[in-house]
Amino acid sequence: MDPIAVILVYLDSKGDRLLYRYPYLPPEKLSNCGIQHVGSSGSLNVAQKKGKHRFAIKNYCSSDDLLQNQTASSTNNIAITVTKGGQLQGFSDDVLAPLFAVKPQLCNQKFELKVNDVRFVSHPTLVPRKERPAFTNQMTTIAPTTCQQPQQILVNIVFALHAQASYSIVKCYYDLSKRLGLALKVEEQRIGYLTDETIVMTRTHDEVSSKNLPLERAFEVISDRCSLAQALKSIYHDLCTTGLLNVIINQNLTLSFCLPAKAHQLHKKGSMVDPETIDSCLRCLKPYHGMLLLVDFAELLDCVPPAGARMLLQLIEVYTPLMSLQSMASDADLNIEYVYKLVSHLVYWAKATIIYPLCETNVYVIAPDAPLHTKSHLVEKFSVRFPGMSLFEVISDFSLPTSIGHLTTPLQQSSRQGILAQMVLWMLQHHLLMQLHTYVQFMASDMDDLDSDDGGGELESASLMDLAGSLLGQDDILMPGRSSNSDEDLVAGSLLSISSQPLPVPHTSRRSLTEDRFSVGGSTNSENIVAQPSSSHKSNFSMTASLSTDNCDSIDSIEDEEKIKELLQVFDDSDRPAIRRIPASASLDDLSLMVKLYQAGYFRSEHHLEEIMYFENLRRSQLLQLLDKFRAVLIIYETEDPAIASMYNNKIAGEW
Helix, strand or coil: CCEEEEEEEECCEEEEHHHHHHHCHHHHHHHHHCCCCCCCCCCCEECCCCCCCCCCCCHHHHHHHHEEEECCCCCCCCCCCEECCEECCCCHHHHHHHHHHEEEEEHHCEEEEEECEEEEECCCCCEEECCCEEEEEEEEEEEECCCCCCCCCEEEEEEEECCCCHHHHHHHHHHHHHHHHHHHHHHHHHHCCHHHHHHHHHHHHHHHHHHHCCCCHHHHHHHHCCHHHHHHHHHHHHHHHHCCEEEEEEECCCEEECCHHHHHCCCCCCCCCHHHHHHHHCCCCCCCCCCEEEHHHCCCCCCCHHHHHHHHHHHCCCCCCCCCCCHHHHHHHCCHHHEEEEEEHCCCCCCEEEECCCCCCCCCEEEECCCCCCCCCHHHHHHHHHHCCCCCHHHHHHCCCCHHHHCCCCCCCCCHHHHHHHHHHHHHHHHCCCEEEEEEEEEEEHHEEEEEEEEHCCCHHHHHHHHHHHHCCCCCCCCCCCCCCCCCHHHCCCCCHHHCCCCCCCCCCCCCCCHHHHHCCHHHHHHHHHHHHHHCCCCCCHHHHHHHHHHHHHHHHHHHHHHHHHHHHHCCCCCCCHHCCCCHHHHHHHHHHHHHHHHCCCCEEEEHHHHHHHHHHHCCHHHHHHHHHCHHHEEEEEEEHHHHHHHHHCCCCCCC
């Protein structure tokens, strides 16, 4: 992904010329590789060997200096190789200059050329030469006269890349060449900057050529004289080191650029983050997400243009990884759309990452590709950041999925809890931990088949259950507000009880067999029975005493039953019996919420609990209780958010 070289080609009415390229070998090192410079034009001519093409490189240098040494076939006109120092060898600048000085018809669009193992990418730009007034001396009066129509200048900043570079990387370099051409066009129209720089470069070439000095000597002098050459040199080094550019053109125009594939490796080596992957992640950005900065505050302003610096400062003033983007937007008095753009920009520039706001219920586990070995640089870095703490000891608590709440107790000091939060944030910044979210999948049909195969004594249809209830004299089996007669529900384990967020799930109030059998005195026992009659025993109420209240209850029950049957129509015929057998389905409120979430598509393993809570305005306790009540038809599992995790999964760059 690092560029091999950057080349500046210029074309006007006087002809074309390769004005500058970087890197270049210093003149004192040219003799070590046996490169000879012949001719007054200053072009680079490689020593020729009989029987080979005049542009084929002669192997004067050691084999260790060559990264790619492909032998040119007899059909190749130019043999270009790349040395270990990043030098292009085996070509003449007099050949490449007219090659990159394309016709006007090819300007202002993508230019790409592949020669052997080198790919050249650029965006040729036509720049109108700034019209400058000329002065004529007539007697004592100096009157300005208008020059002729300004000529067109073609400037082409070419990046030489390895031919195996992926399409996304080639696209990034093309975009950089385009933006550089646009910047030069603006400065030329403002003060004629490009004209002045090219004049200095041309004169330098002529001076060096007249003295029969190597062409590299001209490049060396140009690097000292021209600010444009200094900018191109700085761009090359920044691309090879960090992938982040913040170059000022002509001390006036700031050019900011990011090569994501390089920049994101600063935080996680070996990862290949394409711009398309980042865009896909950012399209999934929601108000309930949070932001975690990966760098210090002082490094943030380098990636933001001056126009957006003020809004970024507003956001940073209220920034905390404990708050959602919506909360930070509200506190910073910014539109949520502006916050999205700022956060997206920081993520693209590898200055921040997307997380879910840090809280006690968040579940984390060690990342599968975490660089946890004894010689890892992160071990010492962690001990410097948290003196007296061991990275292996702290992160071992997350060998299994664990929530922060499980690692803290109310008896701990607040400072200890704060240090734990800081350590978790540090491990998230270095991608040692990944967060697991709870997803839900509706699987009623399969659960119904399992129940039928087990022979648990449950009938397969609601009509048969009603018939069985009437035969047994238990007409209230499916009436709302009543619970199942099976005592197994009282002790049955919840799928959520073994998760990272234990929650006591309340059942419908009823007395246990122990309470029914416990008796101290006749009067006290009678009062308890009257207040809360047991569902497993017959009540001693007389029929005449209960007629007045049962009439209203029966009417409400009939209406609720009709509503329940209507809600059940949402499910498939094969799923309806399994839903009907669940005691919570007899509760209109529980079933209504269940149907609402089912119709919204939340039970398709595509939405985690935090997302459901946000969009449906539910508390975590409400949602967990509902999932526990309908656990017979729901499969609950924990995994990472695929949208966020896709950014940091290692990928092998495919050949383009």
